[in-house]
Amino acid sequence: MVMKVISADHAVAHGARLARVEVVPAFPITPQTLIVELIAEFINDGELDADFLPVESEHSAMSAAIGACAGGARAFTATSSQGLALMHEMLYAAPQNRLPVVMVNVNRSLGAASGIWVEYNDSMPERESGWLQVYIEDNQEALDMVIQAYRIAEDRGVMLPMMVCLDGFVLSHTVERVDFPDQQLVDSFLPKFKPLYVLDPDEPVTMNPITPPEYAMEMRYQLHQAVDESKLVIEKVDREYGALTGRAYGGLIDTYQMEDAEIALIALGTVTSTARVVVDHLRSKGKKVGLVKLRFLRPFPSDELRSIAKNLKALGVFDRSVSFNGFGPVFTETRNALYHLGIPLTNHVAGIGGRDVTFEEVREMFSVIEENAKGHRVKECHWHGLRGGS
């Protein structure tokens, strides 16, 4: 096994190489650029047998990826923020056509108050597109999840596109130690792509005709079911990958110190690492706190969350994006899932526009959750690290 110290973006590129992606249409955007640059190098150096399509926009990158997948090739692309927004229209074509494209989205804030730093308001709105979405905590997970993503997406019971989301700069440009699985091992885990339907004159099929109301509703329902049923495949693939490499990630959801926890925080992305340290610290002071690492936003692990949270006295939900005048999307999802349990919930918005999420802020989150557990009145939605206070 090879070990290297590389950025998460480069880990992704190596993951794509090991997954033997075949067609890579791409358009640069910070902080994603390092991914496709390295893939282009792999191809030009003959280390990866694939076609690089230097298209003229992200809309075209997703269009070409979808075309390539419909043509029977394993397609990969990567983007961020404005690029993902420009793809928005095209994202919807992949799930409904059951095209298992894999894309890495390096999360970055979108629109005015423009910045290039991490925020999840680019990928969160795409929850409704039919793409599976996983959020990554470290560089090793970034590499491993690209490989896992193809196994999940291309599973005959799934056949859906998958978005691997990782934090801009905090991960994308930070170097960490990453172990590379052997190519033979990856090959045994991830067989060659076998499309369900393919554009081929020897067996002509019509893909994506105009669909009148008599049929469209059932098709949407099938997609709804497919996203639901992908849960089992995600769990299975993660276990299998764990058995092969020694690295399993918990499937949809991972927990830390939850066995006897009385209060807990749900986190995702790199803040999970910060929160883990805070949990250790609070535990050392005798507090029964725990952490839930939410990995998948689609499919959303509602049942799993319910069984993890059922005995909690209070639960907080971290969000790195905002629904203006509402709550963060992760909070909304969580409250939907846990509504019937009646657990007191609070929303913790932090790290907006790429602002650092500090230990102090995470401690602050836990103290709000603790207050809530005691039955004291607390605000439902807290903004942490806001100058002037929330």
Added chain:
Amino acid sequence: MVTKEIKTIKDLPRDDYLTRGHGACPGCGVAIAVKNIARVLGKDTIVYVPASCLIVFSALYPASAFKWPFFYTAFENTGAVISGIKAALKRRGKEVTVVGMAGDGGTFDIGLQALSGAAERNEDVVYVCLDNEAYMNTGIQRSGATPFGAWTTTSPIGKKVQGKREFKKDIDAIVAAHNIPYMATLSIAHPNDFVRKVQKAKSESGFRFLHVLCPCVPGWRSEASKSVAIARLAVETGMWILYEVDHGVEKLTYKPKTLVPVREYLQLQGRFRHMSEEDVEKLQTWICERWKHQFYEEVPVPPCKIEEAKKALIIDEDPLHGP
């Protein structure tokens, strides 16, 4: 499968890949063009169709009028999707013609960026622009291809402004400027020239662009039986110029003996019926200047008859939509 080279309409195979039973309007130029292009391109072809009349009349679930593998996703991405399909098929070792068939809106306007990208990368695909000079699928709105003076629902005949005020965009010059291997303009009224150009596009590799003028009965306010006659008049009046650019060599492929006054063309179409003398003259001048500019060497004296006697526009009533 060995196929004989198609040089004239007599060589055209009879097997159709756009079959009967599609839902186009009677006399639809797009349907005529696609059917005949398909006959030349033959079996080993994959077609991508963006949002346009063609998708609606050819592929409405659970039916499909295409015997080719067919794909559709959106409006503006023909150049990109066909690039992706071709890349995949090449990897699978399949010798397949990948063709994108887009309307003028999907080519001149919203699809221009993806078209330019694919042309610049010299993707090994055929791009067909089915030019009916407006957005017909959404109900006859003006496009960059709509000619000067024409009525559309977004260039209406108002008290102050009548019809479109801008001239047709020269998409062919734009595409040719990408230095692609082959580009040609086609007319459904010139079948031998038509099939020869499609055959040429088929046998080339790299980015190939075919631009067909496709009369549209409801959009042009014309009679279904006259679509081909109108297409012919477009060529005879110089509103449509039949030429090709083959590896940089530009050639007129059909030259009218004398250019017929544009009035003759306008008269057959309700979309021009409101045009003032001044506007007809303006359009005529545009034709003459374009001809001279583009083909000066071949037609030293543009045979335009601008000073022709000014007959009033007599318009055929529109059979589908009334006067």
